[in-house]
Amino acid sequence: MRTRFAPSPTGFMHIGNLRTAIFEYALAKKYDGKFLLRIEDTDQERKVEGAVEFIYKTLELCGFEIDEGPLNPGAYGPYVQSERLDLYKKYALELVEKGQAYYCFCTEEELEEMRAKANLRKKPFVYDGRCSKLSHEKIAENLKNGVPYVIRQKMPKTGKTLVQDVIYGDIYIDNSILDDQILLKSDGFPTYNFANVIDDHLMAITHVIRGKEYLDQTAKYNLLYEAFGWDKPTYIHVAMVLGEDGTKLSKRNGDASFMDLYEEGYLPEAIVNYLSLLGWSPENNQEVFSMQELIHNFDEKRISKSSSQYDVKKLQWFNHQYIKNMADEEYLTWVKKYFTKETNKDETWLNHLLLIYKNGLNYGQEINTLVEDFLTDRYEISTECQEFLNSDSVIPEVIRTFKQEIINIDWTVENISEAINKVKEKLGVKGKLLFMPIRIATSGIMHGPELADTIYLLGYEKVMEHLNNYD
């Protein structure tokens, strides 16, 4: 069993691509097979510098072990298509020799004209194969004169071609709609379809997982395999991942890119976990699982036929689960990468603060907004707070008593907690009337984390300063 992930190097990976990679990886590893990375850069115009490293980084972050690829080649290299040009040419020529393909010298203008005519008659454009009728002499002459050419495959004009897919079953495509597809472009590069077939065969790929958008095109692939007399791989086409609004993912959705999510503070494990459940589910219905469990439970037959919608809320829930399960030390190192607020507080104080939010954090960058109230000197009583303070006559007394209780204690969370309890006992107040006044008087806000922790972190000086306002 050998699978491959074959992205083009655009320096961007949206979660749909990643999800396909996850399936490919899980399938290969489930059967102790190999997972390889191949870069499909046959479109020279869309190439981006550093994209290969970027892809490696992404996959590594996600916990993939790449068995063979451009940076760690195996026996089937090279793994970058632009380095395999001679190979494609050789195989294209082989088909020409066999009479399965031919040189085509049609110019773009000629093709444009044919296309326009087809449009007029409201017929889909199919190349008429005129160059396949060229005489040997004419071909030789053109080649000699350096006339630009492409190589096209001869397609059958009648009948149907069978496409077999693990998810979608048997599908028949009418050959009449099949164009004499271009194998080799005039710049000497192969087309995507051609390179794909050559490479998958040469790299001994056994299972191809790819987006459903290739389902129809698979007929062309099959015809190519047949022309060469090669065995076809097993096809597994997967439905698309849609954006939150139910439409196709695009860069405009922004957050649909893995790197964006990563930078916002979503853990790769959580992303992988969530994504694996988009269009697939394990038989045991387990939701939170590790890569190892995913591999173990993966079953390609349970991949869904219909597309699914991306939902940040659920991703956040997964992320939340993973954050909660981190060890404190691990959490602190992690969350500090996303913590960008300025502070002159010492590390112990900061760690205490960050830890308070560990169980409530949805994603890394969220820490900055959660923690805001602790890092500002602002102390303003909102009208809402003021209204509450005025709502009961016992409130001033609560505040005064609390001040007395903490004025001489050792500044620890436990002692503060104890002080609150004493206020409760002395005045016989509890609940909202007990805690709200203290919270507002000390911190100036109505909502926040655990009160004793809040007061502790505010610090003795600041708390006393605030309490003095109520004397």
Add this chain to the structure above:
RNA sequence: GGCUCGUUGGUGAAGUGGUUAAACACACAUGCCUUUCACGCAUGCAUACAUGGGUUCAAAUCCCGUACGAGUCACCA
């Protein structure tokens, strides 16, 4: 437009002819957790099988039509 595929509640989904509460998770709402928010726990929710016909003793599950959605028809991948 031709061809291909899909359609279970707001979202992810279980379910592939048969105990007439269609699971589970997210979201949402409420309650509890001896302060709020959050976490956690509990309950509820929407009264979901696109639609019309069949087949069958029995259909979300099989067949046909319709609607809607998506994909694809490049010297892009």
